[in-house]
Amino acid sequence: MYPLGHFGVALVFAAPIVYGLGRKAGTVYALVVLLAAMAPDLDLYLPYVAHHGLTHTFAFAVATALVGGSIATVLVLLYHRAAGPPRFSFLTPRHVFLYTTLALFTGVASHVVADIFVVLPGTQPISPFWPVNVRHFHIKLIPLGAPLRNGLLFLGGISIVAVTCWLWAGRNSR
Ligand SMILES: [Zn+2]
Numbered sequence: 001m002y003p004l005g006h007f008g009v010a011l012v013f014a015a016p017i018v019y020g021l022g023r024k025a026g027t028v029y030a031l032v033v034l035l036a037a038m039a040p041d042l043d044l045y046l047p048y049v050a051h052h053g054l055t056h057t058f059a060f061a062v063a064t065a066l067v068g069g070s071i072a073t074v075l076v077l078l079y080h081r082a083a084g085p086p087r088f089s090f091l092t093p094r095h096v097f098l099y100t101t102l103a104l105f106t107g108v109a110s111h112v113v114a115d116i117f118v119v120l121p122g123t124q125p126i127s128p129f130w131p132v133n134v135r136h137f138h139i140k141l142i143p144l145g146a147p148l149r150n151g152l153l154f155l156g157g158i159s160i161v162a163v164t165c166w167l168w169a170g171r172n173s174r
Contacts, residue, residue, distance in 0.1 A: 001118040003038060005150030006111050008157030010037035013110040017102065019164045025090060026168070029103050030161065036107025039064060040115075056115055056126040061108035069101030 001009075014033040018026035040055040054060055076096045080086060112128050116137050119125050125138035 001114045001120065002147055002150040003041075004147075004154040005118065006037050006041075006114055007034055008150070008154035009114040010034055010107055010110040011154075011157030011161045013106050013113075014103075015160050015164045017099075017106070018161060019168055021099075022168060023165070025099075026165075029099060032100065032103035033107040033110070036064065036068075036104045037111050039108055040111045052115065052124050052126045054130070056112055057128055057130045058109060058112060059130060059132075061105050061112060064108050065101040065105035068104040069097045072100040073097040 010033050011030065014030050018030050020026075021029050040060065041051075043049045043051050043053060043055040049055070073093050073096050076086075076091060076093050080093075086092070112126065115126050116128055117139050119138050125136040127134050127136050129135070129137075
């Protein structure tokens with residue numbers, strides 16, 4: 001799938017948590033999800049790593065989430081030590097670990113799910129459940145390989161997040 005399509009799917013996956021977190025924290029959360037959604041395709045630029053291999057598995061999503069969440073937590077602890085108690089009450093190490101882990105997992109997992117449905121011409125199907133199951137998975141639901149359709153998927157994702165923000169605004173004006 002093209003990056004635009006991946007962004008769209010990632011936004012759809014992120015929407016429920018974005019809704020729960022509210023505007024500011026929700027925006028940061030969505031940005032982390034979007035960044036993480038592109039991580040699996042870094043395999044295109046890494047030497048000795050096959051495209052649609054290790055980085056296109058749920059195991060990679062879990063590993064990325066745990067490593068990234070731990071790094072973010074250490075950074076927040078160091079920040080607390082240097083700058084004193086946090087200005088924002090949600091910036092506790094526990095929250096930072098929870099939301100970073102969740103955002104990274106959501107982003108990478110959304111990419112894996114999207115690539116199960118869309119395999120671009122010239123690329124091989126992925127094995128999302130490696131190492132538990134090495135079988136290739138490809139579900140041909142709708143042919144989404146074309147750039148235009150990826151763009152439409154992105155618009156769909158943006159629309160869902162826009163509706164989420166609108167619902168959020170409505171919830172807070174009451
Ligand atoms: Zn991919």
